[in-house]
Amino acid sequence: xxxxxxxxxxxxxxxxxxxxxxxxxxxxxxxxxxxxxxxxxxxxxxxxxxxxxxxxxxxxxxxxxxxxxxxxxxxxxxxxxxxxxxxxxxxxxxxxxxxxxxxxxxxxxx
Amino acid sequence: xxxxxxxxxxxxxxxxxxxxxxxxxxxxxxxxxxxxxxxxxxxxxxxxxxxxxxxxxxxxxxxxxxxxxxxxxxxxxxxxxxxxxxxxxxxxxxxxxxxxxxxxxxxxxxxxxxx
Numbered sequence: 001x002x003x004x005x006x007x008x009x010x011x012x013x014x015x016x017x018x019x020x021x022x023x024x025x026x027x028x029x030x031x032x033x034x035x036x037x038x039x040x041x042x043x044x045x046x047x048x049x050x051x052x053x054x055x056x057x058x059x060x061x062x063x064x065x066x067x068x069x070x071x072x073x074x075x076x077x078x079x080x081x082x083x084x085x086x087x088x089x090x091x092x093x094x095x096x097x098x099x100x101x102x103x104x105x106x107x108x109x110x
Numbered sequence: 111x112x113x114x115x116x117x118x119x120x121x122x123x124x125x126x127x128x129x130x131x132x133x134x135x136x137x138x139x140x141x142x143x144x145x146x147x148x149x150x151x152x153x154x155x156x157x158x159x160x161x162x163x164x165x166x167x168x169x170x171x172x173x174x175x176x177x178x179x180x181x182x183x184x185x186x187x188x189x190x191x192x193x194x195x196x197x198x199x200x201x202x203x204x205x206x207x208x209x210x211x212x213x214x215x216x217x218x219x220x221x222x223x224x225x
Contacts, residue, residue: 042218049213081193
């Protein structure tokens with residue numbers, strides 16, 4: 001119930017393409033869904049987050065789509081750039097802990 | 111600049127030795143966390159602390175210990191009881207844990223290798 005399942009494990013995208021990473025959860029008490037971006041050798045940093053009262057949130061080229069009934073949410077990166085190459089983690093929380101997905105390694109090639 | 115400082119960045123340890131990883135924050139955050147990162151397993155919570163002199167076990171606390179004597183400091187000791195300690199360790203903080211908004215601020219990590 002506390003798990004957050006993330007897919008795919010790795011993703012290769014051409015520059016200018018759309019990167020899509022998916023996450024699913026079971027616990028309906030989760031009420032906050034952030035995405036973190038991590039570059040090699042660094043700690044993760046908050047990228048974008050959403051609450052379940054909205055179905056979509058967009059910040060620049062990054063969009064979260066949220067499907068409450070399906071208990072799924074996804075990150076879309078439009079016009080993917082080589083600088084977006086990183087590991088992305090979805091997460092979910094409802095109390096004082098954050099539960100992370102297993103991560104997606106994104107590689108964007110020129 | 112405000113942030114989280116972890117040290118050392120790299121650490122080598124012989125089997126059977128305890129080692130302590132340092133984590134200091136100057137963000138005036140109440141809550142602090144320790145995560146372990148292994149390839150393909152994401153970030154797993156080891157311990158967290160909501161206030162000074164109080165801390166709780168996370169999902170993988172066995173073989174680890176922590177202390178929270180000061181608000182800005184949350185050191186993690188990896189004991190010899192930890193069966194597979196080689197990993198990347200991340201410290202994080204958040205403003206408050208009374209209602210987790212998911213806004214964790216992470217340090218740059220400490221990579222521990224057991225020889």
